[in-house]
Every structure is written in structure tokens, then in C-alpha cells.
Amino acid sequence: MFENERGGILITDEIEERVREIEESVRPLRCVTFMRDDFKIEDAKEVIAEAYKSEEHTKTLILGAKSFTVPAQNALLKILEEPPRNIVFILMAPNKSTFLPTVRSRLSLRQEQHKRTHETLPILLKTFDLAELFTFVKEHDRLKKHEAKGLIEQLMFQAIHIEKIPLTATQLEGFEKALRLIELNSRFQSVLVMVLINFLKEVKRGR
Known part of the structure; x- marks a missing residue:
């Protein structure tokens, strides 16, 4: 699957399916899987402990998650650079x-080609008003990190491809900044308001 014998990174929307395929492909050799929604520092410590258990034959460690925290990735850097004997790492997201970038530089990366599908959201950004903004934000203020990033991507897809809005530089920058802030664990309610306020009818009239 990967050129690097130490393993690699697989970018896929079908994490569970790919895990099952890899587990089947490496049998009868050992494969230990760590599946999480959000891969955290304590999960990284568990992986490291498993990696240092001596193995006579190759053992594959699969780390699959919708998001990996920065502390977790930093904790894995050394062992990804110099894995113990007979240990192969496969990371999926x-x-x-x-x-x-420091993690990506240590392992070969393969990205599956897939076509994302986005459902139409129950709002129209072209006619968005303040009342709708507050309602929408309230309904989506408790999302997990990967869900929050998905919603921002969904909003951008709807604006560009469904409503065909000619986005301003401010609106585009709002989407890009939102994804960065989510990764930094900023409060999603504030991030969502920052994005949506650029589409308010009142704001557009004032330009």
C-alpha cells in the first residue's frame, strides 16, 4: 500500500472499511487498531506503549480518527521517525x-479520490437575516471538531455551487480563517458567527 516500509498516511472517507481491509490483508500477522473520533494525547501514549512491546514478526498499528490533536501528533513524532523493530504505522483521517507537516514528512501519504456529497442546508445565504443567523448558530453550537469543519465546508459548497454566489474576498477569507480557528479549538459558536455575518442582508446593503 505504501512505498515507505514504516507505513504511511491514508486520507479516506471510508476509515472503518479500510481498517477491515488492512486487517484482513496482514493476517496472520498481528494488527492492533486504535479507532477514535478525536485522537488525543492519551491515545498517543497508548499507541507508543503498544509499539514498544517486542515483536518477533511484523506488527501493524492502525490509527484511525476524524481528527488528531496537535499534542497527540507531537507525541508520536519520535516513534514515527524511528519506529521500533517490526512495527508498521498506518494513520488514517x-x-x-x-x-x-512534521507528521506528513515522516510517512508516505496516499489520498483516495472521492467525490464529496453535500446536502442542501435549510438556509439561503443570499437572503440570510439576523434572526436566521442566531437560530442557525444555536442549532450548531455543540459540534465536534470534524463536524464543525464539515459544516464550514458545506456552507462554502452551498454558497459557491448551489446558490452560485460570487463570493467577495472577505467571504472567502472568512471560510479559510474558520477552518484554521476550528483546528486551534476556538469556540465554534464564535467561528460560525464570523463566517455567517458576511452574508447578512444588512451588511451587504451597507457596502
């Missing part, structure tokens, strides 16, 4: 941007 839906987005390449999930991984730090």
Missing part, C-alpha cells in the same frame, strides 16, 4: 490538513 478524512482530510490531509488534519496532519501536521
Whole structure:
């Protein structure tokens, strides 16, 4: 699957399916899987402990998650650079941007080609008003990190491809900044307001 014998990074929307395929492909050799929604520092410590258990034959460690925290990735850097004997690492996530450049530099990366599908949201950004903004934000203020990033991407897709709004530089920058802030664990309610306020009818009239 990967050119690097130490393993690699697989970018896929079908994490569970790919895990099952890899587990089948390496049998009868050992494969230990760590599946999480958000891969945290304590998960990284568990992986490191498993990696240092001596193995006579190759053991594959699969780390699959929708997001990996920065502390977790930093904790894994040394062992990814110099893995113990007979240990292979395979990291999986839906987005390449999930991984730090330092992690990506240590492993080969393969990205599955897939076509994202986005459902139409129950709002129209072209006619968005303040009341709708507050309602929408309230309904989406408790999302997990990967869900929050997905909603921002969904809003951008709707604006560009469904409503065909000619986005201003401010609106585009709002989407890009939102994804960065989510990765830094900023409060999603504030991030969502920052994005949506650029589409308010009142704001547009004042330009």
C-alpha cells in the first residue's frame, strides 16, 4: 500500500472499511487498531506503549480518527521517525490538513479520490437575516471538531455551487480563517458567527 516500509498516511472517507481491509490483508500477522473520533494525547501514549512491546514478526498499528490533536501528533513524532523493530504505522483521517507537516514528512501519504456529497442546508445565504443567523448558530453550537469543519465546508459548497454566489474576498477569507480557528479549538459558536455575518442582508446593503 505504501512505498515507505514504516507505513504511511491514508486520507479516506471510508476509515472503518479500510481498517477491515488492512486487517484482513496482514493476517496472520498481528494488527492492533486504535479507532477514535478525536485522537488525543492519551491515545498517543497508548499507541507508543503498544509499539514498544517486542515483536518477533511484523506488527501493524492502525490509527484511525476524524481528527488528531496537535499534542497527540507531537507525541508520536519520535516513534514515527524511528519506529521500533517490526512495527508498521498506518494513520488514517478524512482530510490531509488534519496532519501536521512534521507528521506528513515522516510517512508516505496516499489520498483516495472521492467525490464529496453535500446536502442542501435549510438556509439561503443570499437572503440570510439576523434572526436566521442566531437560530442557525444555536442549532450548531455543540459540534465536534470534524463536524464543525464539515459544516464550514458545506456552507462554502452551498454558497459557491448551489446558490452560485460570487463570493467577495472577505467571504472567502472568512471560510479559510474558520477552518484554521476550528483546528486551534476556538469556540465554534464564535467561528460560525464570523463566517455567517458576511452574508447578512444588512451588511451587504451597507457596502
